[in-house]
Amino acid sequence: MATVAEAPIQPAAPAVKPPQTFTFRVWRGDQSGGAYQDYQMQVDEGMVVLDVIHRLQATQANDLAVRWNCKAGKCGSCSAEINGKPRLMCMTRMDLFEAGQTITVSPIKTFPVIRDLVTDVSFNFERAKEVPAFKPKPPDADGKRRMYQEDIDRVQEFHKCIECFLCQNVCHVIRDHEDNKQSFAGPRLFVRLAALEMHPLDTNDRRELLKHKAGLGFCNITKCCSEVCPEHIHITDNAIIPLKERVVTEYYDPFAWIGRKLSGKDRRGGIVE
Amino acid sequence: MAEPYETHEYDVIVVGAGGAGLRAAVEASSEGAKTALVCKSLLGKAHTVMAEGGIAAALGNVWPEDNWKVHFRDTMRGGKMLNNWRMAQIHAQEAPDRVLELEEWGALFDRTKEGLILQRDFGGHRYARLAHVGDRTGLEMIRTLQQHAVHKGIDVFMEFNIQRLLKDGDKIAGAFGYWRESGTFALFKCKAVILATGGIGKAWKVTSNSWEYTGDGPAMALNAGAELIDMEMVQFHPTGMIWPPSVRGLLVTEGVRGDGGTLRNASGERFMFNYIPDFFRSETADNEPEADAWYTDKANNRRTPDLLPRDEVARAINSESKSGRGSPHGGVFLDIASRRPADYIQKRLPSMYHQFKELANVDITKEAMEIGPTCHYVMGGVRVDADTTATTVKGLFAAGEVAAGLHGANRLGGNSLSDLLVFGRRAGLHAAHYANGVASLPDVNPEEIDFSIQTMLKPFSGTGGENPYAIHADLQECMQQNVGLIRVEPELKTALDALQVLKQRLEKVTVVGGRAYNPGWHMALDLHNMLRVSECCTLAAIERKESRGGHTRDDYPMADPQWGKVNIVIRPKNGDLELSQEPLPEMPAELKELFEEAH
Numbered sequence: 011m012a013t014v015a016e017a018p019i020q021p022a023a024p025a026v027k028p029p030q031t032f033t034f035r036v037w038r039g040d041q042s043g044g045a046y047q048d049y050q051m052q053v054d055e056g057m058v059v060l061d062v063i064h065r066l067q068a069t070q071a072n073d074l075a076v077r078w079n080c081k082a083g084k085c086g087s088c089s090a091e092i093n094g095k096p097r098l099m100c101m102t103r104m105d106l107f108e109a110g111q112t113i114t115v116s117p118i119k120t121f122p123v124i125r126d127l128v129t130d131v132s133f134n135f136e137r138a139k140e141v142p143a144f145k146p147k148p149p150d151a152d153g154k155r156r157m158y159q160e161d162i163d164r165v166q167e168f169h170k171c172i173e174c175f176l177c178q179n180v181c182h183v184i185r186d187h188e189d190n191k192q193s194f195a196g197p198r199l200f201v202r203l204a205a206l207e208m209h210p211l212d213t214n215d216r217r218e219l220l221k222h223k224a225g226l227g228f229c230n231i232t233k234c235c236s237e238v239c240p241e242h243i244h245i246t247d248n249a250i251i252p253l254k255e256r257v258v259t260e261y262y263d264p265f266a267w268i269g270r271k272l273s274g275k276d277r278r279g280g281i282v283e
Numbered sequence: 284m285a286e287p288y289e290t291h292e293y294d295v296i297v298v299g300a301g302g303a304g305l306r307a308a309v310e311a312s313s314e315g316a317k318t319a320l321v322c323k324s325l326l327g328k329a330h331t332v333m334a335e336g337g338i339a340a341a342l343g344n345v346w347p348e349d350n351w352k353v354h355f356r357d358t359m360r361g362g363k364m365l366n367n368w369r370m371a372q373i374h375a376q377e378a379p380d381r382v383l384e385l386e387e388w389g390a391l392f393d394r395t396k397e398g399l400i401l402q403r404d405f406g407g408h409r410y411a412r413l414a415h416v417g418d419r420t421g422l423e424m425i426r427t428l429q430q431h432a433v434h435k436g437i438d439v440f441m442e443f444n445i446q447r448l449l450k451d452g453d454k455i456a457g458a459f460g461y462w463r464e465s466g467t468f469a470l471f472k473c474k475a476v477i478l479a480t481g482g483i484g485k486a487w488k489v490t491s492n493s494w495e496y497t498g499d500g501p502a503m504a505l506n507a508g509a510e511l512i513d514m515e516m517v518q519f520h521p522t523g524m525i526w527p528p529s530v531r532g533l534l535v536t537e538g539v540r541g542d543g544g545t546l547r548n549a550s551g552e553r554f555m556f557n558y559i560p561d562f563f564r565s566e567t568a569d570n571e572p573e574a575d576a577w578y579t580d581k582a583n584n585r586r587t588p589d590l591l592p593r594d595e596v597a598r599a600i601n602s603e604s605k606s607g608r609g610s611p612h613g614g615v616f617l618d619i620a621s622r623r624p625a626d627y628i629q630k631r632l633p634s635m636y637h638q639f640k641e642l643a644n645v646d647i648t649k650e651a652m653e654i655g656p657t658c659h660y661v662m663g664g665v666r667v668d669a670d671t672t673a674t675t676v677k678g679l680f681a682a683g684e685v686a687a688g689l690h691g692a693n694r695l696g697g698n699s700l701s702d703l704l705v706f707g708r709r710a711g712l713h714a715a716h717y718a719n720g721v722a723s724l725p726d727v728n729p730e731e732i733d734f735s736i737q738t739m740l741k742p743f744s745g746t747g748g749e750n751p752y753a754i755h756a757d758l759q760e761c762m763q764q765n766v767g768l769i770r771v772e773p774e775l776k777t778a779l780d781a782l783q784v785l786k787q788r789l790e791k792v793t794v795v796g797g798r799a800y801n802p803g804w805h806m807a808l809d810l811h812n813m814l815r816v817s818e819c820c821t822l823a824a825i826e827r828k829e830s831r832g833g834h835t836r837d838d839y840p841m842a843d844p845q846w847g848k849v850n851i852v853i854r855p856k857n858g859d860l861e862l863s864q865e866p867l868p869e870m871p872a873e874l875k876e877l878f879e880e881a882h
Contacts, residue, residue, distance in 0.1 A: 056529045085332045
């Protein structure tokens with residue numbers, strides 16, 4: 011084996027830090043309106059914001075509405091705005107904050123509130139239905155499918171998406187302009203489209219969707235989506251910009267599109283992790 | 284009662300949208316059945332998304348020697364031969380096709396140099412067998428199935444909680460429940476129901492399971508008259524996070540050991556060499572050089588004891604830490620930092636790297652992880668027919684973790700995702716065939732619906748003042764203390780008494796707030812199911828007076844060949860539960876031979 015770390019075992023003293031108190035200012039309400047409510051919360055060592063929200067739910071506000079599943083940053087259910095910043099509550103450690111500080115927790119802004127911290131994200135599921143499905147080319151002569159790791163690295167980056175919709179939430183095109191939702195699919199769907207378009211086996215044609223219905227042209231590459239992505243997907247550089255280039259070249263040059271689909275390889279630029 | 288509810292009509296209702304539910308819905312729909320998928324969370328958030336290591340399937344891409352017979356044998360031995368042999372056979376035979384099918388639907392697994400699906404080592408598997416995507420295989424699987432289902436136009440009812448199965452005479456007639464968002468009710472009239480509700484792990488305190496794992500499937504199946512088996516068989520995954528306390532129980536993939544990680548005690552000793560059971564002695568390396576050589580040369584070396592089946596490893600960890608040789612926070616060390624280069628670790632285990640870095644301030648490329656057992660999976664569940672997944676109630680099918688039999692007394696890592704695909708597909712197929720043979724929608728009994736509505740609304744008029752979260756915390760404490768990894772009869776009986784007290788407290792549960800998206804109310808309702816399955820587990824654990832797989836009795840520490848021949852069956856009887864011992868199905872001679880060959 012190549013170089014490895016040495017002396018991995020360093021038993022630390024099991025010192026438990028004393029609990030600290032924070033004020034949690036949590037938005038409570040529904041479609042008809044609401045307000046922030048303050049709660050005094052005891053916070054133990056190692057807690058994340060979602061732990062505190064659960065403690066609040068168990069002790070002071072049994073009916074506090076919040077979505078969560080995995081509590082490990084894998085399912086993308088617990089998106090919220092913490093002190094105004096869109097984040098996953100399960101991956102936001104309390105030691106980011108100073109003791110005694112007030113922590114504001116509100117629902118993500120771009121989607122309509124259902125109750126408390128839960129929003130109606132059905133927009134994203136409806137938009138996903140419009141994407142033309144994966145359509146693979148025939149397998150190799152022996153019936154097998156061969157793809158090489160270097161040809162799928164980029165698409166695997168897109169497949170890391172946990173659908174937390176934080177990218178949708180911060181995208182100015184829809185965050186500040188509700189009416190744009192009619193004609194703009196948003197970064198999550200661009201990542202999905204890029205994953206399909208750059209899949210080495212795919213043969214389906216999505217140019218019409220890209221050019222018109224998905225509203226790719228609305229994106230003015232401010233990279234807010236890339237910055238907020240908890241999976242660190244390079245949404246703008248690796249998904250949106252290559253798609254924009256593709257629309258320019260292939261919408262007007264069908265032979266370029268056919269050539270790329272037949273070769274099954276994507277040779278455009280971008281950052282590959 | 285004039286409480287209104289919506290009515291929907293389908294041929295097949297699938298309850299649960301993890302891997303099994305999605306795969307079942309895809310199949311039922313493609314068989315021409317009008318199908319709806321009903322799930323408690325948003326689509327794509329089910330527990331499958333958390334699966335990390337991979338899907339076990341004897342594709343033979345890395346080790347051409349691998350085939351379904353080897354996989355079958357590994358599965359049966361991993362399950363301490365308590366498995367339903369026919370399910371294990373079907374599973375091993377069909378898993379490769381189900382994995383390749385995911386690729387046809389757009390999944391992108393990590394590749395071998397030849398461009399085929401790469402496979403990784405895992406506990407109890409003789410060859411590197413798990414198709415995977417780094418350590419986020421479940422995400423790839425659920426997203427692929429989700430998108431495929433969406434494109435097939437299957438109706439999905441998200442954030443809907445089914446509370447009761449309805450019958451017309453002896454057969455399924457529908458399902459009833461509530462929308463989480465509004466708290467309003469809906470009736471699904473249907474010919475067949477597929478349960479794909481997952482597990483029961485939320486009844487334990489240290490658990491890798493999410494809020495959804497409340498035993499809804501087994502509890503509703505019992506209510507409908509179906510039988511459960513093997514409910515004592517609960518898997519404690521050996522490697523859960525233990526520090527800081529708020530992340531206790533979060534899963535650390537077996538892939539860490541599959542990719543070269545090793546378990547060490549406080550003095551740095553690789554203690555698993557001291558815990559090799561006779562059952563696996565001939566196939567397990569008894570020295571470090573052989574164990575390390577096995578990763579690259581399986582022909583001339585035996586498997587590292589770090590990759591013994593999960594039940595063995597969990598017991599060993601428990602024993603080390605109980606003997607004072609554990610880590611500072613009561614577990615042991617899992618070390619890959621000293622054994623593999625940092626870039627390899629980051630490439631192979633990106634979400635483990637991320638999880639420890641962000642939640643525990645531990646860089647797993649530089650330091651060892653502290654880990655300990657966590658409640659992870661229930662091998663027991665609804666009794667099903669091996670070929671069709673039919674339960675003992677007409678029109679009711681079950682697939683995935685909610686169904687029992689495939690894994691016997693202990694599940695091998697990687698066999699869960701393949702279980703979901705293989706038996707999810709079969710459930711969809713056979714439920715659709717059954718539904719296609721039923722001429723018209725069965726009748727539902729309005730009194731049953733009224734009863735269900737009254738039961739669901741009762742916590743709102745409760746006056747006892749019991750907090751549902753407090754009851755849940757006490758249930759978790761009770762199961763953790765008394766029905767955990769190591770069991771003894773007095774503690775199991777303590778649990779049984781405590782469960783009765785918790786049931787009485789649940790009668791007094793009082794919910795604050797309204798009906799719209801009220802998690803306190805949802806918890807109050809889920810508690811009925813959790814208490815029911817906890818009782819089943821405890822009763823079966825008292826009954827089985829031996830140690831086998833996920834069931835370890837300190838007062839009966841050995842496996843008993845007589846107990847190895849029976850399942851414990853639980854069926855409803857006059858509102859109570861009846862336990863009986865029933866013989867396992869007899870394995871045919873040609874399969875028995877596989878266990879007699881020299882390894």
